[in-house]
Amino acid sequence: MPLPRSFGFETRMLHAGHVPDAETGARAVPIHQSTSFVFHDTKHAAHLFELKQYGNIYSRISNPTTAVFEERIASLENGTGALAVASGMAAQLTTFLTLLSPGDEIVASSHLYGGSVTQLTHTLKKLSLKVHFVDPTRLENWEQAITPRTRLLYGEIIGNPRGSILDVERLAKLGSAHGIPLVVDATFATPYLCRPIDWGATIVVHSATKFIGGHGNSLGGVIVDSGKFDYSSFATLADPSDAYHGLRFHDTFAHYAFLMKARVETVRDTGACISPTNSFLLIQGLETLSVRMERHVHNALHVAKFLDDHPKVAWVSYAGLPDHPDHALAKKYLPLGPGAVFTFGLLAPTPADAHEKGKQLIERLQLFSHLANVGDARSLVIHPASTTHQQLSEEELVRAGVGPEMVRLSVGLETSEDLLWDLDQALEGIP
Amino acid sequence: MTAACAIRLNSALTPEQKALFQSPDQIRDVLATARTIAIVGLSAEPQKASHFVASHLQDAGYRIVPVNPRGGVILGETVYGDLAQIPFAVDVVDVFRPSPEVDALAEAAIQIGAKVLWQQLRINNIPAAMRVREAGLVSIVDACIKMEHGRYSGGLHTVGMNTELVTARRARFAGSAF
Numbered sequence: 202m203p204l205p206r207s208f209g210f211e212t213r214m215l216h217a218g219h220v221p222d223a224e225t226g227a228r229a230v231p232i233h234q235s236t237s238f239v240f241h242d243t244k245h246a247a248h249l250f251e252l253k254q255y256g257n258i259y260s261r262i263s264n265p266t267t268a269v270f271e272e273r274i275a276s277l278e279n280g281t282g283a284l285a286v287a288s289g290m291a292a293q294l295t296t297f298l299t300l301l302s303p304g305d306e307i308v309a310s311s312h313l314y315g316g317s318v319t320q321l322t323h324t325l326k327k328l329s330l331k332v333h334f335v336d337p338t339r340l341e342n343w344e345q346a347i348t349p350r351t352r353l354l355y356g357e358i359i360g361n362p363r364g365s366i367l368d369v370e371r372l373a374k375l376g377s378a379h380g381i382p383l384v385v386d387a388t389f390a391t392p393y394l395c396r397p398i399d400w401g402a403t404i405v406v407h408s409a410t411k412f413i414g415g416h417g418n419s420l421g422g423v424i425v426d427s428g429k430f431d432y433s434s435f436a437t438l439a440d441p442s443d444a445y446h447g448l449r450f451h452d453t454f455a456h457y458a459f460l461m462k463a464r465v466e467t468v469r470d471t472g473a474c475i476s477p478t479n480s481f482l483l484i485q486g487l488e489t490l491s492v493r494m495e496r497h498v499h500n501a502l503h504v505a506k507f508l509d510d511h512p513k514v515a516w517v518s519y520a521g522l523p524d525h526p527d528h529a530l531a532k533k534y535l536p537l538g539p540g541a542v543f544t545f546g547l548l549a550p551t552p553a554d555a556h557e558k559g560k561q562l563i564e565r566l567q568l569f570s571h572l573a574n575v576g577d578a579r580s581l582v583i584h585p586a587s588t589t590h591q592q593l594s595e596e597e598l599v600r601a602g603v604g605p606e607m608v609r610l611s612v613g614l615e616t617s618e619d620l621l622w623d624l625d626q627a628l629e630g631i632p
Numbered sequence: 633m634t635a636a637c638a639i640r641l642n643s644a645l646t647p648e649q650k651a652l653f654q655s656p657d658q659i660r661d662v663l664a665t666a667r668t669i670a671i672v673g674l675s676a677e678p679q680k681a682s683h684f685v686a687s688h689l690q691d692a693g694y695r696i697v698p699v700n701p702r703g704g705v706i707l708g709e710t711v712y713g714d715l716a717q718i719p720f721a722v723d724v725v726d727v728f729r730p731s732p733e734v735d736a737l738a739e740a741a742i743q744i745g746a747k748v749l750w751q752q753l754r755i756n757n758i759p760a761a762m763r764v765r766e767a768g769l770v771s772i773v774d775a776c777i778k779m780e781h782g783r784y785s786g787g788l789h790t791v792g793m794n795t796e797l798v799t800a801r802r803a804r805f806a807g808s809a810f
Contacts, residue, residue, distance in 0.1 A: 205638035205656060208798045216798045218789065223803040245691075251678075253687040255787030263791055271792030281641055282793035428642050446679055453681045455753055455776070456642045457793055464791060 210277065210393065211491050218272030232481045233265040252445070252465060260477060262469050267480040273487055274413070274423050277392040278405050281428025282460045284468065285421060285480060289388060289408020290316060291473035292422030294324070296384055296404055297353070298471070299463040300437055303329035305352040310337035310367065311600040312360030315590035317386070318597060321355075334600065338526070340371055351381055352435070358397055358534065359389035361575075362544045362585050362609045363602035364518050366530035373401025382430045388412070389540040389575070393494040400534065403430040404459070411576025412541075415486040415493050419479040424463060428456035438462060444470075493578065493614060498538025500580075500620060501612040507621045508545050513628050515555075515606070519543035541613075542575045544585070546606035547631070555606030558631055559584050562608060565627035568619060569610065580613035580620055636660075639783075639796050644756065645774055653761055653773035659780050662748050662770055666723040669777070670697040670715060670746070672737055673728030676706050682728040683707075685752075685778040692781055697722055715740040724748040726777050727755055734760040742767045750777055 208216070219230050238257040240246035248254040257263050267285050275283035286292050297307070309321055311334040321332045335342040337356050354376050356367040369385060376383040382403035387395060391412045397405050407413060409421040432438040432451045438458050441447035444466050450458040468474055498521070505519040520531035520539040531539040547562065549555035563571050569582040573589055583589060590603045598604075612620065636656040643650060669689055674682045674696070686696045686707055697718055698711040705711060712718050715725060715737070725741040727734055727750065734757035741749045742764060749764040751757060753776040765771040782788035783795045786803075 205636045207638040207640065213798060216800060217794075220786075220797065220799055221802045223805050226802045248687065248691055253684055254691050255782055255790045257790060265790070268790055268792055272789055272794055275792065275794035276796070276798075279641075280794060282788075282791070284792055441679075448679045453679070453684055455681075455779075457779075457791075460792065 213273070213276045214490055215488050217276035218269045230266060230269045230481060230484050232477055233260075234477050235264075236260050252448070252461070261472055261474045262464060264477045264480070266477040266484075267475055270409075270421075270475075270480040270484050270487070271423065273484065274392070274407070274409075275425050277396075277487070277490075278387075278425040279396055279398050279427075280405065280425035281456050283423050283425045284460050284463050285409070285423045285475045285483075286468060287422060287473045287475055288420045289386070289406065289410060289422040290320060291471075292406040292408070292424050293317060293355075293384075293386065294320060295463050295467050295471065295473060296406055296424055297325065297330065298328075299459060299467045300382065300435065301330055301352055302436055304331075304350060306331045306333065306348055306350045307353045307355055308333045308335060308343055308346040308351055309354075310356035310360060311335060311597075312337050312363055312365045312602065313357055313386075314361040315585070315593055315601070315603075317357075318590075318601065319592050336600070337367055338365055340368065340375060343372060343375060347375075347379055347381070351379070354381055354383045355386075356383075357386040357389065358395055359520070359540045359542070361389065361542065362589070362607065364520050364525065364527070364539065364543050365602075366520050366527040366534060366539060368530055369395075369397050369400040369402055369534060373403075376403070377401065380431075380434060389542050390535060391490060391494055393491050394498070394535045394537050394540060398425070398427040398429075403427055409483050409486075410574070412494065412497065413486050413490065413576075414483045415490070415576060415578055416482070417574055417577035417579065419482040421475050421479050421483050424460070426456075426459045430459075432458055442466065494541075495537070496614050497541035497612060500614065500617045501541035501543065501610075502538060503617040504610065504612050504620050504624065505543055505545075507624065511624075511628060513548055513631060515546045515548040517543065517545040518602075542609065542611045544607045544609045546604060546608065547628075549606060552605040555604075556584075556586070559606055559608045561631050562627050565630050566623055567626070568615060568623040575609075575611035577611065578614045580615055581611040583609050585609050637797050637799075641794060641796060643774060644754075649758065649773065652765065653758075653771055654775055658770050659772060659775070660784055662724065662750075662772070663777075663781055663784060666694065666748065668695045668697060668720070668722045669724040669726050670699050670712075670718060670722040671726045671728065672699040672715065674698040674700055674706055674711075675728075676700075676702070676704065685726075685728075685776065688778045688781065692785065715744050715746075718744065722746050724750055724777075726750045726752065728752050729755070731755050731757040735763075738764045741769065748772065750775070752776055753779070 271283040385397040738760040
């Protein structure tokens, strides 16, 4: 008998979560575009609703195509399981709603996507959840913000848009010492470049819309749990649930408790589910993830170096460059490269002038698509202060490091010399 | 039979202990061949973990035999006060009792001729596990029989869990990777 085998990342990228079914043997993952699933009999139906049997009821809660996406990403992240939802925003909100009770507090990095800052600041406030934002680059900032009501630490592994790197290992230890789970948004890294659970993170969330899907065609989000956090003192998971006749999720589902509750209570009730067709397209993305990410980081470094050397460029903020303050952290957590999204600013005498030149650059680019997304196979460009981070106050913009001159790139898979050509010709035309 | 995938997650055992007490081949074999499963410490309360496990095993076609000093009937099956009182053969003794109680249960399992002693998740009496192993029983430690059944029957996959199974072989029949 051969020894049990632990398969490699690329193998699992293609095979994890999908056993060709007995009936058809379909090799590609079938798209189960069905809202609902027929029960064997009334007892089967009752047991599914009581959670006494695993099985599909309704695609708001689970779906066979989505299950392949979920198990595959859980495997790639070295997690105990996963839950796919409508978007990255839904992934983080589902996590908060599942773990937290009114009055609980979050300590969050201030280096977040603008939409996340808005969700944490305004939407969570309506639910009586309080958020303390901290400069994530100093551990003592996190420690000082923790109170007896703190129930969750939150940050992005590669901060959007400034590119700071979260010190996951030290932060996870801090959380662990206080009995607080660390939730990491790893959207910009994907499991190919960094697996936060391996460094002690409790939960990983993704906007799968970005590099995981990789082709800019489908929205989706996903939550992965490590299964390693002791939730026995977490009221939301340990206490009897009124929504399931007093079921104690932690007692009954052990290392699956958080994900089961997130699925059968939170997403059941919010309806933030993913479409099966989107799950299929995201699976297609996963199957080439390693190949694309290698090329993304290769092109990103090439473009970053070019801009760094350009006389009209004031600064480039990419942790892959040796002068970035988090270069050492990037080498530790993202040895293959710190993603393919970064920012730069043009030389200008005043902020208003810099803003104007940034806009002119975007107008002149021929190959970079001007739109509000990242992680497409195509290269993308945007001006964050007036778009993705527009709802932030002046103070929040300063905290997030979003200046008026900042231009954000998401470097795609094009011939890298063509990307340099495009930037060169656009910069050439700016006075 | 094809080579098994390594199952590494969610275990408190050492790699050496895992090799003895959580072998994927043995677990698959137990689930594929067992018919009667005595559940020691099965609760009559529908929302307790043991009740979930018993209900799931019944739905999967196993006969469950409740063992609990309180007696009565659970899930349509007569409850026996202890293993020795069960008047027919059982294949598996599944334990939902604290680790210190497993020594006596191991002796009883050997006495009644059970083929398997299965200690549930977070129950890990290693000396008792060694004892039944030496007596020729299959010995499983710190694992949930419902979760393991779910791993190989497709149920865990349905709810997005990481079964750690990787294969390009076609399933032999619907919903099964046994």
